[in-house]
Amino acid sequence: MRLVMVGSGYVGLVSGACFADFGHDVICVDKITEKIDALNAGKVPIFEPGLRELIQTNVAAGRLGFSTDLTQSVADADVVFIAVGTPSRRGDGHADLAYIYMAAEEIARAVSGYTVVVTKSTVPVGTGDDVERIIQKTNPRADVDVVSNPEFLREGAAISDFKRPDRIVLGTDSERAEEVMRMVYRPLYLNEAPILVCERRTAELIKYAGNAFLAMKISFINEIADLCEKVGADVQKVAKGIGLDKRIGDKFLHAGPGYGGSCFPKDTLALVKTAQDYEMSLDIIEATVAFNDKRKRAMARKVIAACAGSVRDKKVAILGLTFKPNTDDMREAPSLSIIQALQDHGADVHAYDPAGMESARGYLEAVTYGESPYNIAEGADALVIVTEWDEFRALDFSLLKNIVRAPVLVDLRNVYAEAEVTNAGFRYVGVGR
Numbered sequence: 001m002r003l004v005m006v007g008s009g010y011v012g013l014v015s016g017a018c019f020a021d022f023g024h025d026v027i028c029v030d031k032i033t034e035k036i037d038a039l040n041a042g043k044v045p046i047f048e049p050g051l052r053e054l055i056q057t058n059v060a061a062g063r064l065g066f067s068t069d070l071t072q073s074v075a076d077a078d079v080v081f082i083a084v085g086t087p088s089r090r091g092d093g094h095a096d097l098a099y100i101y102m103a104a105e106e107i108a109r110a111v112s113g114y115t116v117v118v119t120k121s122t123v124p125v126g127t128g129d130d131v132e133r134i135i136q137k138t139n140p141r142a143d144v145d146v147v148s149n150p151e152f153l154r155e156g157a158a159i160s161d162f163k164r165p166d167r168i169v170l171g172t173d174s175e176r177a178e179e180v181m182r183m184v185y186r187p188l189y190l191n192e193a194p195i196l197v198c199e200r201r202t203a204e205l206i207k208y209a210g211n212a213f214l215a216m217k218i219s220f221i222n223e224i225a226d227l228c229e230k231v232g233a234d235v236q237k238v239a240k241g242i243g244l245d246k247r248i249g250d251k252f253l254h255a256g257p258g259y260g261g262s263c264f265p266k267d268t269l270a271l272v273k274t275a276q277d278y279e280m281s282l283d284i285i286e287a288t289v290a291f292n293d294k295r296k297r298a299m300a301r302k303v304i305a306a307c308a309g310s311v312r313d314k315k316v317a318i319l320g321l322t323f324k325p326n327t328d329d330m331r332e333a334p335s336l337s338i339i340q341a342l343q344d345h346g347a348d349v350h351a352y353d354p355a356g357m358e359s360a361r362g363y364l365e366a367v368t369y370g371e372s373p374y375n376i377a378e379g380a381d382a383l384v385i386v387t388e389w390d391e392f393r394a395l396d397f398s399l400l401k402n403i404v405r406a407p408v409l410v411d412l413r414n415v416y417a418e419a420e421v422t423n424a425g426f427r428y429v430g431v432g433r
């Protein structure tokens with residue numbers, strides 16, 4: 001089948017490369033010329049484990065290509081996926097659908113023959129109806145079905161998530177479109193990935209409800225972590241104890257600095273806004289959002305407390321900047337608020353991240369970047385683990401003890417057992433322990 005991905009970011013590129021790997025002919029389109037030029041020159045503009053190799057193999061096999069020419073690419077396509085960004089709209093937190101609407105208009109002008117247009121981007125309930133209306137208005141002769149097919153991949157494990165999904169959600173009431181989409185996902189279907197077919201609005205809501213639930217689960221364990229600190233309990237054992245209950249499950253129960261990233265913050269906010277449009281409030285999700293916002297600056301206060309109540313003119317070494325390991329994505333990373341709060345209190349912030357430093361420069365000011373954890377630890381008054389990259393899981397504390405100014409480790413991801421660190425002469429501060 002001939003597929004087009006409109007938008008070649010984290011979702012478009014991974015989905016496009018995986019579909020090509022299934023045997024489809026795929027063109028990934030983007031309007032950023034430099035991105036497409038880089039891809040055509042064999043460079044991958046994002047860091048995602050395994051993606052470069054997957055792209056190389058499928059380009060070499062002639063199944064995957066990149067273009068800025070949406071019109072030509074879409075003209076021959078059986079299925080066109082919209083995978084453009086849906087960031088928070090400045091000012092009110094609604095999902096900004098400008099890129100979606102623009103893509104829908106461009107697609108409408110370019111389609112020929114029966115085409116399934118699929119929203120893979122995360123979009124509020126009713127956006128599929130808008131896309132359908134825009135296409136019909138722009139090109140009344142277009143023979144198109146609009147399907148919702150939300151994407152659930154996680155950055156850092158995107159390829160395996162895409163190839164072994166927990167489920168595939170298809171929102172459509174067109175049998176013809178459903179048949180086409182089943183062909184698109186046939187290799188996964190053969191692997192017995194469950195396919196849930198439902199009404200389009202339901203599919204759109206599944207994505208938001210799923211992300212809101214996961215965000216709530218993270219905030220829940222973080223709140224329990226705060227209680228653990230007050231009452232002298234260990235949140236990791238509590239998480240294990242409740243996670244073994246199959247009704248709860250052990251995923252997303254790691255206490256930490258709060259959720260971030262390109263999805264949870266904007267999607268929880270957009271869901272709250274959707275409810276407000278329908279004159280209701282989503283109290284649990286609103287509480288989740290508010291709790292998470294507060295939490296990031298609270299983590300900075302934890303660092304300040306570990307530095308005897310002040311970080312003024314002290315050197316704080318931040319280990320990890322991205323919102324999670326194995327990505328270079330800095331969108332809404334907790335490190336951003338934590339570093340800002342530390343700088344507001346006069347700290348001299350030095351940072352190291354295995355993949356995120358280039359991107360971080362666009363978000364942070366007055367941070368000194370280093371080449372390794374040891375490099376930034378020199379003369380530091382505190383080391384702070386913000387992102388749990390593997391590289392930080394076996395630090396040499398006896399070496400670090402000799403180069404820091406004050407041996408203090410604030411471990412916001414509970415990577416280490418306290419004794420391991422204190423035995424090396426460090427003071428240890430974790431989360432919820």
Ligand SMILES: NC(=O)c1ccc[n+]([C@@H]2O[C@H](COP(=O)([O-])OP(=O)(O)OC[C@H]3O[C@@H](n4cnc5c(N)ncnc54)[C@H](O)[C@@H]3O)[C@@H](O)[C@H]2O)c1
Binds near residue numbers: 030031083153155
């Ligand atoms: N990143 C994730 O982990 C993830 C996971 C699941 C779902 N999603 C959702 O998928 C969507 C895309 O997210 P992303 O992280 O890939 O975004 P992204 O910002 O990395 O990529 C979007 C790309 O679309 C391009 N684009 C915008 N308008 C275009 C147009 N008219 N024609 C061609 N290209 C255009 C942009 O230039 C950009 O390269 C969002 O709705 C997001 O919520 C993201």
